[in-house]
Amino acid sequence: MQSPFDPFWLFRLPLSGNVAQRFFSPAVTVNYAGDPAVEERVVTDVASYGKQIGWLNELVLDLAENKRPDPRTVSRLANTIKEIDDIKRQHGTSTLDGAIAALDKLQVEQADAYRRLLNQRLQRLAPPVA
Secondary structure (H helix, E strand, O other): OOOOOOOOHHHOOOOOOOOOOOOOOOOOOOOOOOOHHHHHHHHHHHOOHHHHHHHHHHHHHHHHOOOOOOHHHHHHHHHHHHHHHHHHHHHHHHHHHHHHHHHHHHHHHOHHHHHHHHHHHHHHHOOOOO
């Protein structure tokens, strides 16, 4: 049984209770299976991994017990999938834009390195000579 007495009551600050907070700084690297930038947005903007796994667990358990899955859970999961797909599309576009901008900058600032890079990339695309 817990005691109702809290010796640290004086040191409690506003919002010091159950508050969602990101604890990793940008300097901390977490190894995700996919693109870290996409994973970061999914976890912060869409749903945590815990929530996603919880919804999947509910669905699998219902199906294993031959029950009809809760439509709210199915809807949450479907919305999450759509939002994740949207983030992936947005990130793919921004990656291409970033690559083009970087190549343009390289062409202006280091023309020789730019030409070498293009030649290397074109050689990789050329079919091997038999």
